[in-house]
Amino acid sequence: MRTYLRIGRLIDGRGGAPIEDAVIRIDGARIGRVGPAAALGEAVDPDAWVDFAAGTALPGLVDAHTHFSLSADGRSYEEMALDPDELMAINGARNALRHLRSGVTTARDNGARNRVVFVLREAIERGYAEGPRLLVSGRPLTCSAGHFHWCNGVADGELEIRRAVRRLVAEGADHIKIMASGGGTVGTDPTRASYTVAELRAAVETAHELGRPTTSHCRALESMRRAMEAGSDCLEHGEFLTPGGEMSFDEETGKRLVDSGIYLSPTLQASGWDTILRLREKRETSGLDATETSALAATERETEERLAQVGRLLQLGMGPRIVAGTDAGCFDFSFGHMDYALDLLAKAGMTPMQAIIAGTSVAAAACGVADEAGILEAGRPADILIVDGDPLTDIAAVGRVTAVYQGGRRVT
Ligand SMILES: [Zn+2]
Numbered sequence: 001m002r003t004y005l006r007i008g009r010l011i012d013g014r015g016g017a018p019i020e021d022a023v024i025r026i027d028g029a030r031i032g033r034v035g036p037a038a039a040l041g042e043a044v045d046p047d048a049w050v051d052f053a054a055g056t057a058l059p060g061l062v063d064a065h066t067h068f069s070l071s072a073d074g075r076s077y078e079e080m081a082l083d084p085d086e087l088m089a090i091n092g093a094r095n096a097l098r099h100l101r102s103g104v105t106t107a108r109d110n111g112a113r114n115r116v117v118f119v120l121r122e123a124i125e126r127g128y129a130e131g132p133r134l135l136v137s138g139r140p141l142t143c144s145a146g147h148f149h150w151c152n153g154v155a156d157g158e159l160e161i162r163r164a165v166r167r168l169v170a171e172g173a174d175h176i177k178i179m180a181s182g183g184g185t186v187g188t189d190p191t192r193a194s195y196t197v198a199e200l201r202a203a204v205e206t207a208h209e210l211g212r213p214t215t216s217h218c219r220a221l222e223s224m225r226r227a228m229e230a231g232s233d234c235l236e237h238g239e240f241l242t243p244g245g246e247m248s249f250d251e252e253t254g255k256r257l258v259d260s261g262i263y264l265s266p267t268l269q270a271s272g273w274d275t276i277l278r279l280r281e282k283r284e285t286s287g288l289d290a291t292e293t294s295a296l297a298a299t300e301r302e303t304e305e306r307l308a309q310v311g312r313l314l315q316l317g318m319g320p321r322i323v324a325g326t327d328a329g330c331f332d333f334s335f336g337h338m339d340y341a342l343d344l345l346a347k348a349g350m351t352p353m354q355a356i357i358a359g360t361s362v363a364a365a366a367c368g369v370a371d372e373a374g375i376l377e378a379g380r381p382a383d384i385l386i387v388d389g390d391p392l393t394d395i396a397a398v399g400r401v402t403a404v405y406q407g408g409r410r411v412t
Contacts, residue, residue: 002027003408004044006037006051009390013059013360013375015353018392024057026382029408033378052386055402058356059376060105060383061338062363063132064215064265065236065325068092068099068120069112072274074332077185081150085116092120095335096131099328102336103385103398105406106364106373107132108325110177110215110236111140113151118172130411133383135367137177138168140217141203143194147183147217158202165206175368176207178232180216181223181241184330190219191241193226200230213368215265221250228256234263234323234366237270240309247305254316263321263366264313268344270327271306272299274334303344310348319350323366324359339399342391352395359398382408 003026010022012034023040025032069088070080072095083091092112099107109117117136123129139153141164146154155164165176180195182188195203200216207214208231215234216227220241227235235257240249257264279296282288288296313322324341327333334340338359345355364374372381384405389397404412 002032002048004049005057005384005386006049006053007055007057007386008053009056010034010376011056011058011353011356011392012377013357015357015361018056022057024376024382024384026405026408029381031376031378031380031382034376052402055386055388056390056397057376058103058385058387058391058398059360059374060385060404060406061103061359062367062369062374063099063104063107063326063328063338063341063359064234064323064363064366065110065267065327066099066107066335067111067327067329068095068107068109068131068134069116070329072329072332072334077148077150077330081113085114088113088116089119089123092116093123093129093131095329096120096124096129096134098336099338100131100406101401101404101412102338103387103401103404104132104338105383105385105404106367106369107134108175108367109134109136110217111137111148111151113139115171121172133373135174135369136172137175137215138171138173140177140179141165142179145187146194147179147181147185147188149185158199161199161202162206165203166210169207169210169212173212175212176203176214178203178214178216178227180218180227180232181220183217183219190239191243191245193220193223195226197226197229200226200232204231221248221253224253224257228260228262232262234265236265236325237267238264238309239306247309249309249312254313254318257313258317261321263323263362264318265323265325265366266306266310267325267327268303268306268310268348269333269337269340270330271303273303273340273344274332275299276303278332307344307348310345314349319354320362321366322350322358323363324355325363337399339396342398343395346395352392355395356391356398
């Protein structure tokens, strides 16, 4: 069964010039061909056409950092952790559907309790739930009482870490998530590293021996240095925090990031973008009280600092390995808004095209699925996002979804 999409403008995800007036032929679950309409040269049954002449087609988006089991309703981790696994799984199905309908056809889950996301991935594969193709870490590795310890992935010392990695892979982990610094979990310190280089290296080596990539949660500058030293494949957040709480961009660490070949997923939405948007809107409609006014100012300041850090990294040449990720699920970081991640990368200094490839082909490469996701070309799964308008002139157009295809099937 063949379907032909007539598209006003097509961005294939590789970063080259868009194709104006394009056609995508979908052969079952895969893309049959991609190219200018004028070069099609096939007789097509008029019923096989679907017209998106006013829209722009992009590869289905790849979100490199999510937590599907978490509810994004503003509660703390400690409150969310009171929910039983069953509720987390059902909530995960809801979040997965929301993310898929916004154009995210592949997503990496970077940490959930027990077996919750293994079950969610299985439910999606069986068709019990609809969602992006999931790549899951399961329980993140963390030190005793460390960030996300309530997921039950605590491992201290090289021996325990190797054992934990082997067990996670046996249970079905697609990658290994390592909490290399503290975070928002009460009792942990995001400004300090939580594992030694030897412990991190034990995790990375064991994962690599089993053919799995690793990604390390690194808010502290010291944790960024250690995770690079240990050979982690990707850093999450990368806030350059120093003991005392300052975000201080470190040029030498920035250069090492560029030279090391590592990916960085700065999760800019996670500095409070949803809070900023909500409070700015409230300011216009009903006004803000003093607490809200200062909360808005503080959150805006933090986001500005993060944007400036990523701006510095772009100047150093990190652009081709900066990955878009939402961190959706934590606190109030909403699902269904990968457009925020791309918009924030553009605010940090990326061109709209750079931001798009950060959320498609670059993210796919960072997640280890470069051959399957992130590019529109013949032979790949027909995962396609069609939006209203031109994201190359207005990146926010990525949020104006007209249609989403996953594996050749229209899901919106
Ligand atoms: Zn996270």
